[in-house]
Amino acid sequence: MAEKKWFQDAVVYQIYPMSFQDSNHDGIGDLNGIVQRLPYLQKLGVDVLWLNPIYKSPNKDNGYDIADYKALNPVYGTMADFDHLLAETHRHGMKLLMDLVVNHTSDQNAWFQASQQSRTNPYADYYIWRDPVDGHEPNNWQAAFGGPAWTFVPARGQYYLHLFAPAQPDLNWENPKVRESVWDIMRFWLDKGVNGFRMDVINYISKPAGLPDAPDGGTAGAVGDLVADGPKLNDYLHEMNDKVLSHYDVMTVGEMPGSKPEDAIQYTGLDSHELNMVFQFEHVSLSPNPDTRLGKWNDQPVKLTELKHSLSRWQTELDGKGWNSLYWNNHDQPRAVSRFGDDRPEYRALSAKALGTALHMLQGTPYVFEGEELGMTNVHYTQLSDYEDLESINFYHEFVDQKHLVDGPTMLKYLANISRDNARTPMQWSAEKHAGFTDATPWFALNPNYKQINVDAELADQDSVYYYYQQLIKLRHENAIILYGTYEEIDPQDDQVMTYRRHYQGQTLLVMVNFTDQTVTRDYQQAKADRLLISNYADDQGTTLRPYESKVYLLQD
Numbered sequence: 255m256a257e258k259k260w261f262q263d264a265v266v267y268q269i270y271p272m273s274f275q276d277s278n279h280d281g282i283g284d285l286n287g288i289v290q291r292l293p294y295l296q297k298l299g300v301d302v303l304w305l306n307p308i309y310k311s312p313n314k315d316n317g318y319d320i321a322d323y324k325a326l327n328p329v330y331g332t333m334a335d336f337d338h339l340l341a342e343t344h345r346h347g348m349k350l351l352m353d354l355v356v357n358h359t360s361d362q363n364a365w366f367q368a369s370q371q372s373r374t375n376p377y378a379d380y381y382i383w384r385d386p387v388d389g390h391e392p393n394n395w396q397a398a399f400g401g402p403a404w405t406f407v408p409a410r411g412q413y414y415l416h417l418f419a420p421a422q423p424d425l426n427w428e429n430p431k432v433r434e435s436v437w438d439i440m441r442f443w444l445d446k447g448v449n450g451f452r453m454d455v456i457n458y459i460s461k462p463a464g465l466p467d468a469p470d471g472g473t474a475g476a477v478g479d480l481v482a483d484g485p486k487l488n489d490y491l492h493e494m495n496d497k498v499l500s501h502y503d504v505m506t507v508g509e510m511p512g513s514k515p516e517d518a519i520q521y522t523g524l525d526s527h528e529l530n531m532v533f534q535f536e537h538v539s540l541s542p543n544p545d546t547r548l549g550k551w552n553d554q555p556v557k558l559t560e561l562k563h564s565l566s567r568w569q570t571e572l573d574g575k576g577w578n579s580l581y582w583n584n585h586d587q588p589r590a591v592s593r594f595g596d597d598r599p600e601y602r603a604l605s606a607k608a609l610g611t612a613l614h615m616l617q618g619t620p621y622v623f624e625g626e627e628l629g630m631t632n633v634h635y636t637q638l639s640d641y642e643d644l645e646s647i648n649f650y651h652e653f654v655d656q657k658h659l660v661d662g663p664t665m666l667k668y669l670a671n672i673s674r675d676n677a678r679t680p681m682q683w684s685a686e687k688h689a690g691f692t693d694a695t696p697w698f699a700l701n702p703n704y705k706q707i708n709v710d711a712e713l714a715d716q717d718s719v720y721y722y723y724q725q726l727i728k729l730r731h732e733n734a735i736i737l738y739g740t741y742e743e744i745d746p747q748d749d750q751v752m753t754y755r756r757h758y759q760g761q762t763l764l765v766m767v768n769f770t771d772q773t774v775t776r777d778y779q780q781a782k783a784d785r786l787l788i789s790n791y792a793d794d795q796g797t798t799l800r801p802y803e804s805k806v807y808l809l810q811d
């Protein structure tokens with residue numbers, strides 16, 4: 255076993271800055287707002303904060319379109335505010351990760367502004383430009399946010415590639431100057447003292463030679479699969495490590511849609527010189543629409559057996575070779591309690607705790623997305639005008655109005671189930687107007703359930719989801735078995751209960767989570783109640799599992 259790295263027993267808390275805490279009465283969360291809430295985060299017990307992008311950006315994709323990597327979006331604050339946040343985060347015993355978005359930039363970035371002028375300027379090869387083929391786009395690729403992945407620029411008589419929105423042109427990593435520019439950005443932030451990066455779609459940076467057509471008529475999903483883990487990805491990540499990361503004591507997590515355990519081992523192996531972990535997408539991609547043209551847009555629940563199979567596979571395959579990231583939620587996913595649990599009032603808190611248990615007892619580094627520790631739910635919007643995210647809005651128009659693949663009410667059901675906006679409603683701090691997020695008009699409407707679900711209410715209730723998460727985080731810090739134990743899946747075909755064991759140095763951890771609203775019986779010869787480490791019910795009824803009951807036993811062999 256390689257020496258323990260600091261990120262292995264850490265729990266990361268993800269902050270979506272726009273929706274976390276407003277401090278200056280403009281309805282938008284900001285850096286000083288985060289500073290105000292550091293004691294809250296410290297009390298929860300998390301070790302690392304990850305901020306979604308706060309750089310200068312026209313915010314076409316909420317900051318994932320960066321116009322200047324060394325400047326902040328002024329709505330979040332000044333660079334002095336950032337330095338203050340970083341120092342205060344450290345003073346509160348936590349570390350800070352930045353979001354590094356370098357597969358693409360904004361079209362407002364000075365590099366692109368120059369690049370689009372001509373074929374000869376110093377930035378001409380910073381992006382992926384191709385001549386038209388028979389007067390059309392160079393290939394059949396569709397973009398992740400709808401429409402073709404190519405946009406024509408008359409000044410160059412060429413198309414540029416954008417895997418996401420047209421306002422997000424892809425950088426040309428083949429160009430060594432692009433790579434040097436990225437290393438320079440990374441050093442800028444690391445020299446300030448940030449503790450690492452979450453790297454946006456980092457497995458998309460090396461495009462396949464010749465940019466061939468993708469299968470399935472070039473759907474965004476097929477393009478993703480074709481582009482992921484390209485021929486030079488390993489070289490680029492090695493170079494990044496060699497030139498930058500190896501000179502700092504930092505943690506890195508690469509967002510890698512489509513990556514499989516063997517890929518993760520390759521990029522993040524404990525002795526590899528690339529990244530520390532990846533965000534894989536398998537367990538959040540288990541209910542695609544049977545019509546592949548509709549991609550992730552669906553309203554079907556996930557089958558527990560498939561979910562267990564996916565989580566187990568990653569646990570088993572990475573054990574001793576790589577390191578998992580563990581997450582249910584982020585800013586791109588619907589709220590876990592609505593998706594995998596049960597957000598009806600009588601089961602919401604119980605199932606939120608059950609989900610926390612299932613995830614936090616696994617091997618890897620857990621990520622908690624803001625509000626998850628309160629059991630925040632999907633917002634259940636019913637009209638298109640409620641939505642803000644370009645992905646939701648674009649696909650509604652593409653599927654309903656342009657391609658007539660689904661009718662409006664059906665697409666609205668899909669949006670309510672899977673839209674990224676479910677994650678982006680502001681943090682619910684109190685029962686006051688606008689939930690204590692702001693005293694101005696919030697940039698995005700609050701989930702109306704903030705009157706019941708909020709931090710004040712959670713802190714006042716010893717039995718809350720918040721205190722349960724606090725306990726889960728503490729258990730991870732105190733029990734090596736949670737970090738290192740090997741994983742044994744039990745009854746993979748059980749479609750009601752997730753059960754697994756972890757084994758480490760003569761100890762066994764037995765984790766049982768009922769994913770249904772039924773009372774069921776399971777007998778795994780668990781020891782007596784005095785071996786119970788944590789449970790979301792007040793008492794232990796042995797082999798009986800009540801609705802959404804989760805319990806963890808620590809047994810001596």
Ligand code: TEU
Pocket residue numbers: 315318355398418454455509511550585586645674
């Ligand atoms: O997401 C990449 C990604 O592949 C998807 O999760 C995507 O957001 C979408 O949900 C596909 O249906 C990253 C960021 O996390 C996301 O917020 C950005 O919009 C995207 O990259 C582009 O930078």
Ligand code: CA
Pocket residue numbers: 275276277278279280281282283284329
């Ligand atoms: Ca503000």
